Amino acid sequence: xxxxxxxxxxxxxxxxxxxxxxxxxxxxxxxxxxxxxxxxxxxxxxxxxxxxxxxxxxxxxxxxxxxxxxxxxxxxxxxxxxxxxxxxxxxxxxxxxxxxxxxxxxxxxxxxxxxxxxxxxxxxxxxxxxxxxxxxxxxxxxxxxxxxxxxxxxxxxxxxxxxxxxxxxxxxxxxxxxxxxxxxxxxxxxxxxxxxxxxxxxxxxxxxxxxxxxxxxxxxxxxxxxxxxxxxxxxxxxxxxxxxxxxxxxxxxxxxxxxx
Amino acid sequence: xxxxxxxxxxxxxxxxxxxxxxxxxxxxxxxxxxxxxxxxxxxxxxxxxxxxxxxxxxxxxxxxxxxxxxxxxxxxxxxxxxxxxxxxxxxxxxxxxxxxxxxxxxxxxxxxxxxxxxxxxxxxxxxxxxxxxxxxxxxxxxxxxxxxxxxxxxxxxxxxxxxxxxxxxxxxxxxxxxxxxxxxxxxxxxxxxxxxxxxxxxxxxxxxxxxxxxxxxxxxxxxxxxxxxxxxxxxxxxxxxxxxxxxxxxxxxxxxxxxxxxxxxxxxxxxxxxxxxxxxxxxxxxxxxxxxxxxxxxxxxxxxxxxxxxxxxxxxxxxxxxxxxxxxxxxxxxxxxxxxxxxxxxxxxxxxxxxxxxxxxxxxxxxxxxxxxxxxxxxxxxxxx
Numbered sequence: 001x002x003x004x005x006x007x008x009x010x011x012x013x014x015x016x017x018x019x020x021x022x023x024x025x026x027x028x029x030x031x032x033x034x035x036x037x038x039x040x041x042x043x044x045x046x047x048x049x050x051x052x053x054x055x056x057x058x059x060x061x062x063x064x065x066x067x068x069x070x071x072x073x074x075x076x077x078x079x080x081x082x083x084x085x086x087x088x089x090x091x092x093x094x095x096x097x098x099x100x101x102x103x104x105x106x107x108x109x110x111x112x113x114x115x116x117x118x119x120x121x122x123x124x125x126x127x128x129x130x131x132x133x134x135x136x137x138x139x140x141x142x143x144x145x146x147x148x149x150x151x152x153x154x155x156x157x158x159x160x161x162x163x164x165x166x167x168x169x170x171x172x173x174x175x176x177x178x179x180x181x182x183x184x185x186x187x188x189x190x191x192x193x194x195x196x197x198x199x200x201x202x203x204x205x206x207x208x209x210x211x212x213x214x215x216x217x218x219x220x221x222x223x224x225x226x227x228x229x230x231x232x233x234x235x236x237x238x239x240x241x242x243x244x245x246x247x248x249x250x251x252x253x254x255x256x257x258x259x260x
Numbered sequence: 261x262x263x264x265x266x267x268x269x270x271x272x273x274x275x276x277x278x279x280x281x282x283x284x285x286x287x288x289x290x291x292x293x294x295x296x297x298x299x300x301x302x303x304x305x306x307x308x309x310x311x312x313x314x315x316x317x318x319x320x321x322x323x324x325x326x327x328x329x330x331x332x333x334x335x336x337x338x339x340x341x342x343x344x345x346x347x348x349x350x351x352x353x354x355x356x357x358x359x360x361x362x363x364x365x366x367x368x369x370x371x372x373x374x375x376x377x378x379x380x381x382x383x384x385x386x387x388x389x390x391x392x393x394x395x396x397x398x399x400x401x402x403x404x405x406x407x408x409x410x411x412x413x414x415x416x417x418x419x420x421x422x423x424x425x426x427x428x429x430x431x432x433x434x435x436x437x438x439x440x441x442x443x444x445x446x447x448x449x450x451x452x453x454x455x456x457x458x459x460x461x462x463x464x465x466x467x468x469x470x471x472x473x474x475x476x477x478x479x480x481x482x483x484x485x486x487x488x489x490x491x492x493x494x495x496x497x498x499x500x501x502x503x504x505x506x507x508x509x510x511x512x513x514x515x516x517x518x519x520x521x522x523x524x525x526x527x528x529x530x531x532x533x534x535x536x537x538x539x540x541x542x543x544x545x546x547x548x549x550x551x552x553x554x555x556x557x558x559x560x561x562x563x564x565x566x567x568x569x570x571x572x573x574x575x576x577x578x579x580x581x582x583x584x585x586x587x588x589x590x591x592x593x594x595x596x597x598x599x600x601x602x603x604x605x606x607x608x609x610x611x612x613x614x615x616x617x618x619x620x621x622x623x624x625x626x627x628x629x630x631x632x633x634x635x636x637x638x639x640x641x642x643x644x645x
Contacts, residue, residue, distance in 0.1 A: 185307060186275070186278060186279060186282070186283075186304065186307070186308055187275065187308070188307055188308050188309045189271065189272060189275060189308060189309040189310065189312075189313075189322060190309050190322070191309075192271050192275065193268070193271070
């Protein structure tokens, strides 16, 4: 079983600053951590390995200092860590990031791909599912429990607003996980010592045979015009009474608002 | 203060601190209240490899020494002495095997101990043998290829929770102190049961029970060292473990000082945070200074132990007595700085003060430690003549 976990190095602060000219995140001078959701994905991968055997690889795309995040995952017990790093990757939006990670995973091979449900800096929750789309493989988002892992199938619970779904999928598959799935283990001393010495495999755009027009800022269809906090709108009405009354009332309201 | 720790020692400190802050601080009040054994924390410590710190690499450990263990115990003690007592008593119980065990005994027991799969306890104390180990009444009689153990050990840390017990029993009463021997006994051996679990003032997360041996038969190979070496095994074990108790004192005192400083900055009286008052500042200054002095001594003695020095009784007794008397003073002063709040269970310092008291009592009372130091002075003076 080959398991690849995508991790991201994110700024360790709730106050993410924005460069007003480029409308992108300012990462300079802010200490970095592994995106907390990704630690749950690493733990899930290690638990799959413990139950079903196999090899766990962590993968990230980023500048050379992203190596630190990868070493942290080695100290938790992953088998190897791979860094996709190249000036051509700079400025990637979620589409270009997903493309790059997809090329990386294609290079490495994977039966199960794990991601955190989203990163705490961008909060888009897009990259995981986008990678699956590039592969044309199934994906299951918001996984809260891995029920069963077979040689060619997996059964998981997917968190929903009103409970959970039980979903079965063929392999290969991509999963994004939520916090509820597990408690990430702390590193071990032997792991930390191994992490210090571990070789990190570095791959460039050329190594991945990636198409240059799909990479970095040039390959990013997203143009950020402005970033702002949405205004809280107090303009709401709560209907009470029986369901029949509510429906009639709702239709009236919508007609009055000229919505229907 | 910078103690010029190696990169690995800093790594050990940081990991122990992370475990203390993330896994122990959130549960310490509940463990104190219920007196439940901290199995979850032990599991985390096992996963982190900390149980293997001082065990040689050939037995699955990390092959580190006394200073590394001191550093880890200090960090755990900063969060909870009950947990750190459980962890340190495991080392205490392991020393007889590590220092005097045969290759077979080491191969059999150390790998599981290093992995944290089996906890260990050390059994010396009895109802009539506390400071005076010569009063030991538990006996071991050789019968064919087996020893038959009879007697009761009391106040044994990790009793019931541990899987492996190293105990001292009398094999030949006519020989006095040279008639004691050390044995390793596994939980589950017929004739070996546990008595009452003690209800303690402090370190309530740690288990303290009686060990009851009623015609408990163990294989002859479970003798540690030779017959008659029991008290040597016990004394060398305690020489090695005393710095650990000293580091418990440093840790709990540092934890109490941290709380007191935090509180004194927030607590406003007469229109100012109380930390701006000189009376409070001077108390905190004395606390901080005495902690640093104790830490310097405990680290220095740990390094002495690691140097392979043969006679460490005096210095390890000094580290224990100085650091633990200091811990009692500093935790009491932390409660005083925090006033009524410090006395309440909403804050952790009253627990730290209750916990600290045991450090002056167990693994040789501080009066016995002073005897050890005094006797060493007499011996040294006699040598000079």
